[in-house]
Amino acid sequence: MVKKTHARLADGREIIYFDESDGAERATSDRRELPPFRLQPTARHDVLQDEWVSLADFRQDRTYLPPDDQCPLCPSTPIRATEIPAHSYDVVVFENRFPSFATMAAAAHADVQAADAQGPGELLLRRQAGVGRCEVVCFTADHNSSFSALTPDRVRTVIEAWVDRTITLSALPHVEQVFCFENRGKEIGVTLSHPHGQIYAYPFLTPRTRRMLDSARSYRERTWRNLFADVLAAELHSGERVVARGDSWTAFVPFAARWPLEVHVYPNNHVPDLPALSEPERAELSWICLDVLRRMEAVFDDTLPYIAAWHQAPVRIDRDLARLHLQLFSIRRGPGRLKYLAGSESAMGAFINDISPETAARLLREAR
Amino acid sequence: MVKKTHARLADGREIIYFDESDGAERATSDRRELPPFRLQPTARHDVLQDEWVSLADFRQDRTYLPPDDQCPLCPSTPIRATEIPAHSYDVVVFENRFPSFATMAAAAHADVQAADAQGPGELLLRRQAGVGRCEVVCFTADHNSSFSALTPDRVRTVIEAWVDRTITLSALPHVEQVFCFENRGKEIGVTLSHPHGQIYAYPFLTPRTRRMLDSARSYRERTWRNLFADVLAAELHSGERVVARGDSWTAFVPFAARWPLEVHVYPNNHVPDLPALSEPERAELSWICLDVLRRMEAVFDDTLPYIAAWHQAPVRIDRDLARLHLQLFSIRRGPGRLKYLAGSESAMGAFINDISPETAARLLREAR
Numbered sequence: 001m002v003k004k005t006h007a008r009l010a011d012g013r014e015i016i017y018f019d020e021s022d023g024a025e026r027a028t029s030d031r032r033e034l035p036p037f038r039l040q041p042t043a044r045h046d047v048l049q050d051e052w053v054s055l056a057d058f059r060q061d062r063t064y065l066p067p068d069d070q071c072p073l074c075p076s077t078p079i080r081a082t083e084i085p086a087h088s089y090d091v092v093v094f095e096n097r098f099p100s101f102a103t104m105a106a107a108a109h110a111d112v113q114a115a116d117a118q119g120p121g122e123l124l125l126r127r128q129a130g131v132g133r134c135e136v137v138c139f140t141a142d143h144n145s146s147f148s149a150l151t152p153d154r155v156r157t158v159i160e161a162w163v164d165r166t167i168t169l170s171a172l173p174h175v176e177q178v179f180c181f182e183n184r185g186k187e188i189g190v191t192l193s194h195p196h197g198q199i200y201a202y203p204f205l206t207p208r209t210r211r212m213l214d215s216a217r218s219y220r221e222r223t224w225r226n227l228f229a230d231v232l233a234a235e236l237h238s239g240e241r242v243v244a245r246g247d248s249w250t251a252f253v254p255f256a257a258r259w260p261l262e263v264h265v266y267p268n269n270h271v272p273d274l275p276a277l278s279e280p281e282r283a284e285l286s287w288i289c290l291d292v293l294r295r296m297e298a299v300f301d302d303t304l305p306y307i308a309a310w311h312q313a314p315v316r317i318d319r320d321l322a323r324l325h326l327q328l329f330s331i332r333r334g335p336g337r338l339k340y341l342a343g344s345e346s347a348m349g350a351f352i353n354d355i356s357p358e359t360a361a362r363l364l365r366e367a368r
Numbered sequence: 369m370v371k372k373t374h375a376r377l378a379d380g381r382e383i384i385y386f387d388e389s390d391g392a393e394r395a396t397s398d399r400r401e402l403p404p405f406r407l408q409p410t411a412r413h414d415v416l417q418d419e420w421v422s423l424a425d426f427r428q429d430r431t432y433l434p435p436d437d438q439c440p441l442c443p444s445t446p447i448r449a450t451e452i453p454a455h456s457y458d459v460v461v462f463e464n465r466f467p468s469f470a471t472m473a474a475a476a477h478a479d480v481q482a483a484d485a486q487g488p489g490e491l492l493l494r495r496q497a498g499v500g501r502c503e504v505v506c507f508t509a510d511h512n513s514s515f516s517a518l519t520p521d522r523v524r525t526v527i528e529a530w531v532d533r534t535i536t537l538s539a540l541p542h543v544e545q546v547f548c549f550e551n552r553g554k555e556i557g558v559t560l561s562h563p564h565g566q567i568y569a570y571p572f573l574t575p576r577t578r579r580m581l582d583s584a585r586s587y588r589e590r591t592w593r594n595l596f597a598d599v600l601a602a603e604l605h606s607g608e609r610v611v612a613r614g615d616s617w618t619a620f621v622p623f624a625a626r627w628p629l630e631v632h633v634y635p636n637n638h639v640p641d642l643p644a645l646s647e648p649e650r651a652e653l654s655w656i657c658l659d660v661l662r663r664m665e666a667v668f669d670d671t672l673p674y675i676a677a678w679h680q681a682p683v684r685i686d687r688d689l690a691r692l693h694l695q696l697f698s699i700r701r702g703p704g705r706l707k708y709l710a711g712s713e714s715a716m717g718a719f720i721n722d723i724s725p726e727t728a729a730r731l732l733r734e735a736r
Contacts, residue, residue, distance in 0.1 A: 044725075046624035047587075047599065048580045053624040054720040057727065100712070100720045123587070124602045125623050181711035189708025200712060207717030212416045219415075219491070231415065234492045255493050256414035256421040309715030327715055340557025341709060343549035344468070344568060347677030347695055349575030352422040352468045357412075359425065 002160045009083070011037040013095035018161045020090045020153065028076070030085040037095075039102055041130030043204065047123070051207045054130055056100045065191055068143060073194035075141050084138065091157045092138045093165060093199070101132025101201060103172060131174040133201040137161055143194050147182060147308070148293045150195075155286035162199070162310070163274045163282075169201040170315045177202045177209060177314050180274070185305025187338055188331060197308070205314055209322075212311070216321040228323035232266045241361040243295065248281045249288045253361040258351040260333035261299060261306075261360055263292050265326040272313035273324050289326070296330060298367035305338075306330040370528045377451070379405040381463035386529045388458045388521065396444070398453040405463075407470055409498030411572065415491070419575045422498055424468045433559055436511060441562035443509050452506065459525045460506045461533060461567070469500030469569060471540060499542040501569040505529055511562050515550060515676070516661045518563075523654035530567070530678070531642045531650075537569040538683045545570045545577060545682050548642070553673025555706055556699060565676070573682055577690075580679070584689040596691035600634045609729040611663065616649045617656045621729040626719040628701035629667060629674075629728055631660050633694040640681035641692050657694070664698060666735035673706070674698040 005017040005026040011034035017026050041056040066072070072083045084092055139147055139158055150158070162180045169178045182197035183190045205213070219227040235241055235252045243263055244251040251265045265288060271277055277285065297304045307329055313322035333339045333354055344350045373385040373394040379402035385394050409424040434440070440451045452460055507515055507526055518526070530548045537546045550565035551558045573581070587595040603609055603620045611631055612619040619633045633656060639645055645653065665672045675697055681690035701707045701722055712718045 044624035046622070046626075047595065048583055048622075049576065050579065050583050051624075051717065051719075053626050054718065055724055056720055057722060057724045123591070124599060125606075179712070179716060181715060183710040188714075189706065189710055198711065200718075202716075202718065206712075208417065209716065211418060211717075215416055215418050223491070227415065231492060238493075254414070254416075256412035256419075258414075258421050307711050307715055309711055311715075329714075338557065342551040342557055343566065343675050343677055344547070344574075346556075346697075347549060347675055347679075348547060348568075348570075348577065349419065349579075350422065350568075350570065351419075352424055354425055356423055356425045 002157055004164065007085075009085070009094065010034045011097075013037055013097065015084070015092065015094035016161075016164075017086070017089055018091040018093070018157055018164070020157055024090075026086065028085045028087070030081070032081045032085075037097070037104075039099065039104070041100055041102055043128050043130050045126035045128075047126075049207075052128075052204045054100045056098070056130065065186070065193075068193075071143055071192065071194050073136070073138050073192055073196055074143050083136075088141050089138065090140075090154070091161050093135050093161055096134040096136050096198070099134035101130045101134055101203065103131065103133055128203065131203045133169055133172060133175070133199075135165060135169075135199040137165075137180075137197040137199060139195040139197065145195050146184070147195055147197075148290060148297055150290070152286045152290060155289055156282065158197075159274070159277075159282050159285060163277070165199050166274050166312065169199065172201060174203045175201045175315055176205055178273075178312055179206070180310040180312075182306075182308040184307070185303060187303075187305035188307065190305075209311065209314065213314070213318045213321055217318075220321065226270065226321070226323070228266065228325070229270060232268070240358050243361055243364045244288055244291050246284045246288055248278075248284045251288060251292045253357040253364070255357060257329075257353055257357045257360065259329040259331065260339050260353065260355045261296050261304075261364070262327070262329040262357075263296065263364065265289070265292060265328065267324055271324045272319045272322060274310065274312060276324070292328060292364075295364045295367040296328065299363045300332050300335050302332060302335045304330050304332055370525055372532065375453075377453070377462065378402045379465075381405055381465065383452070383460065383462035384529075384532075385454070385457055386459040386461070386525055386532070388525055392458075394454065396453045396455070398449070400449045405465070406472065407467065408472070409468055409470055411496050411498050413494035413496075415494075417575075420496075420572045422468050424466070424498065433554070433561075436561075439511055439560065439562050441504070441506050441560055441564055442511050451504075456509050457506065458508075458522070459529050461503050461529055464502035464504050464566070467502035469498045469502055469571065471499065471501055496571065499571045501537055501540060501543070501567075503533060503537075503567040505533075505548075505565040505567060507563040507565065513563050514552070515563055515565075516658060516665055518658070520654045520658060523657055524650065526565075527642070527645075527650050527653060531645070533567050534642050534680065537567065540569060542571045543569045543683055544573050546641075546680060547574070548678040548680075550674075550676040552675070553671060555671075555673035556675065558673075577679065577682065581682070581686045581689055585686070588689065594638065594689070594691070596634065596693070597638060600636070608726050611729055611732045612656055612659050614652045614656055616646075616652045619656060619660045621725040621732070623725060625697075625721055625725045625728065627697040627699065628707050628721065628723045629664050629672075629732070630695070630697035630725075631664065631732065633657070633660060633696065635692055639692045640687045640690060642678065642680060644692070660696060660732075663732045663735040664696065667731045668700050668703050670700060670703045672698050672700055 003019040010030040216227040241253040309327045313319040371387040378398040547568045584595040609621040677695045681687040
């Protein structure tokens with residue numbers, strides 16, 4: 001059982017402890033002097049791509065690769081106050097101090113809309129306030145650990161935190177999509193090495209999710225079937241890209257993988273998002289997450305920079321079309337070598353993968 | 369006047385010299401012993417995103433950051449044979465030895481199509497041969513130079529090479545789109561530091577181009593106007609994001625820029641692709657390319673990793689909708705700091721920019 005405690009940081013940001021034992025004391029208050037938390041991120045419409053791009057120009061000053069003894073995600077000590085005003089924690093979630101989306105941006109929402117509803121820029125220069133929320137999820141108080149080194153019980157607690165935050169953030173005004181993810185490794189720009197993930201609550205559907213829903217919609221119109229269910233069935237039928245199987249989950253390298261190491265983890269039943277997972281599904285999920293991640297880390301004899309991305313159904317629409325799944329991928333393509341996004345990928349969106357999905361799946365099955 | 373000479377490398381690949389003087393002797397032949405050039409890249413359909421992903425698993429062995437005295441793009445010397453069997457050159461183009469697309473893949477085309485036209489994978493597991501071509505464009509024989517250090521006359525020769533190759537590659541069977549680009553800087557994965565660009569001839573429309581055409585099509589249906597013309601007019605009307613203007617070209621930071629430093633260069637008249645440029649447009653292009661790139665390099669006191677991407681109209685369709693333009697962008701967001709693509713960008717396609725487009729435009733206007 002997870003015990004949840006709410007508190008506030010010195011600048012008013014919310015912090016939520018998820019403790020594995022009932023006895024955890026959470027009375028400590030944040031004694032830092034912080035400037036007030038008042039940021040107004042915005043988003044602009046790219047009319048050529050029909051996609052929203054966020055603008056958060058105050059983030060330039062965010063904490064950048066601090067030395068280990070300056071880590072803001074470690075517990076506070078008597079001589080140093082961090083973002084977490086407690087001497088230890090199990091899992092803790094708090095609002096990001098440098099967010100790309102913020103609830104308080106809502107105040108500017110009406111103004112921005114009004115300014116754009118006139119003039120020749122009406123179609124071409126659209127913007128909206130960056131209403132939403134960005135949260136940080138610390139997986140453990142141990143600075144030198146990693147997600148793959150967590151116990152299954154701890155992963156279970158992280159899952160409960162994701163579920164809790166998905167429910168809460170989905171209920172916020174203007175939020176259309178909740179995205180739980182982890183960036184790991186300085187090679188992909190992680191500025192804090194302490195084991196942590198993030199949650200973004202977006203005020204729009206992200207481009208990838210929109211395309212996925214468009215594909216699922218046209219597939220249903222054509223076949224009367226669910227695209228995600230049929231993709232999973234085709235992978236199980238072929239078997240050559242399957243990496244791990246459980247009663248409730250299947251992990252496979254996608255047929256058209258973009259990244260040298262990429263694994264998708266699907267629930268075997270149709271589940272729209274993390275809160276909709278049953279008890280047994282949550283229990284097995286902690287096992288399969290660890291199994292797949294440890295296999296990925298074992299393939300190359302090297303550190304594994306990776307992104308773990310939870311695709312959830314949108315908050316308001318198409319919840320019957322979209323299926324929850326985890327996308328795990330690394331930019332490592334060999335020991336000491338990274339896959340970079342260059343002209344074809346970054347400018348044209350046309351990916352070139354150097355490792356065949358079947359080879360990747362074989363390496364992952366044989367790993368450990 | 370540019371003198372063009374065709375030859376073949378030892379493994380049968382084509383090489384084309386673009387010489388600025390008529391007297392250049394091109395009789396030297398490639399004396400290396402190379403394995404035959406027989407590669408079969410493929411492409412797979414990502415059914416969730418409705419996008420093609422290329423698979424070129426033989427590229428893992430490609431030349432990777434060789435020492436300067438082993439550069440394969442320098443001219444050959446009496447004691448070392450490189451990819452260019454000549455003791456000097458102005459601009460030279462040759463087929464990439466490790467291509468993501470190849471004309472000879474056409475032989476496999478029919479087989480691949482036949483294999484997929486049956487079974488339950490018909491909609492879900494589609495693939496095609498990677499028919500097309502990948503070429504390397506060396507801008508100068510000087511290993512330690514860069515595009516921004518070229519003379520306007522040399523840029524003019526590079527433009528003639530792009531025009532020539534666009535015409536030739538557009539005429540190849542199965543080719544749908546020709547993409548001239550330059551990746552610069554090891555921070556974005558460039559494996560050879562010698563000043564060079566690349567050309568990809570794709571057997572499909574790239575995802576970004578498809579979305580751009582979709583946007584232009586729905587804009588025309590709605591307004592009876594051309595989207596690119598109106599974007600340019602809106603930027604000229606506002607002026608706050610314009611970086612440089614000429615009689616034939618305008619450079620501006622896009623309203624919804626994804627990258628810390630991003631500049632789009634549009635022809636002032638409607639031109640679908642590089643071969644359609646008039647003489648005066650080509651002449652001014654060499655000036656504005658150098659001007660914008662030098663400004664970008666001057667903004668941060670640091671090396672500038674960048675991508676220069678020529679968006680051209682597709683070969684066969686929508687040539688009235690699409691307008692030629694150059695997209696220049698850098699991942700540098702400050703001295704010593706890079707913009708990385710992490711979870712939001714890589715997994716969701718939702719970009720977050722740390723520098724406002726108006727600030728970037730001001731920095732670029734003030735630079736030099």
